[in-house]
Amino acid sequence: MRQLLIITLALFSISCLADDDNRRLISTNGYGEIKASADxxxxxxxxxxxxxxxxxxxxxxxxxxxxxxxxxxxxxxxxxxxxxxxxxxxxxYEHSNGSRHFSxxxxxxxxxxxxxxxxxxxxxxxxxxxxxxxxxxxxxxxSSLAEEYRMKAHQQAIEDSKLKAAALAKAYGAELGPIVRIDYHRNTPMYASKMQDGMESAQMLRAASSRPGTYLPDELTYSDNIQVVFDLIINP
Structure with a gap:
């Protein structure tokens, strides 16, 4: 009886794996991006x-x-x-002639x-x-509106993932099923700074002429990525 139960469970496990292998899925990557000026x-x-x-x-x-x-x-x-x-x-400590001296x-x-x-x-x-x-x-x-821009980029990424998945499914004569998995890692803003004469050391800044330096921040970019996996329903 025990051997029969083990055999039955083993067959059930193999059947489940086979169903998973035959499962039709579609994976899309949604991307959103907002550019803003630094303040x-x-x-x-x-x-x-x-x-x-x-x-x-x-x-x-x-x-x-x-x-x-x-x-x-x-x-x-x-x-x-x-x-x-x-x-x-x-x-x-300072090192000289192979010895160390407290400075x-x-x-x-x-x-x-x-x-x-x-x-x-x-x-x-x-x-x-x-x-x-x-x-x-x-x-x-x-930016003082950083959180607002992050949320906008996030929403864009969500909508982008849905649109891509729906368009691909339609192109292949199928429909989107329920969401199977969502992979998400929040992005950090990217920025660059432009300095009039490049990065200068403290000594160079101290010796600079009386004309004030000009510092021009580049645009900030707030972006977001979402990886989404949907079930794919094949129309008969």
Whole structure:
């Protein structure tokens, strides 16, 4: 009896696999894309100082940051648009003649400033250098309507997947059945920045002429992809 039950279950499994193998499916990829202009800039900055004691190094970077923060407030930049929560202090060593010598402690603070007015960008960088924030590490651009554009791109991708699948099914004399699977990975916006004379080091910016630099963000692209698998109903 037990052997008969095992044989019956095995035959049932083979039958199910055969049905899956003969299942008619159609897979489409939906794509949506929205282009927008940037209206927000995020500047990533860093402050470094090396002193004989860790306390002195920390105090140095704290003083520079506080002076820079005062300048930002004078430009009506809100404190909530400044993130400066990290501090690292570690010993530094110099190597010479096969030996290592302690040279002091280095303190590093990193911060980011969000600007809602792009015309403030050059002035903020000038103030950062004036307050001895030597590291202008990165400039990113964003839109204040980013979430709205993401949702529009998402909806476009959904509609695109449906239209493609329906058109293909019709072309082959079939109809779309229920959705079998949806594969989705949200995309991140793509952007590029254009600088008047290219990316310059802090030293080059400090030595530049009095003519302010021009920074022209490219268009932001918000895109989305959705992979959808439908059952395909063959008309008799």
């Amino acid at each position: 927000t800039a995020i500047i990533d900055l860093s402050i470094r100082a090396t002193r004989k004691s860790g306390q002195d190094a920390k105090q140095e970077v704290d003083d520079r940051f506080n002076n820079f923060l005062d300048q930002l407030q004078s430009m009506s930049i809100d404190r909530k648009d400044v993130i400066a929560s990290t501090l690292r202090v570690y010993p530094r 002091g402690y280095e303190a590093i603070r990193t911060l980011s400033v969000t600007l809602h007015k792009l015309d403030q960008l050059t002035h903020v960088m000038d103030q950062a250098l004036a307050q001895k924030l030597e590291g202008i590490d990165n400039i990113r651009y964003e």
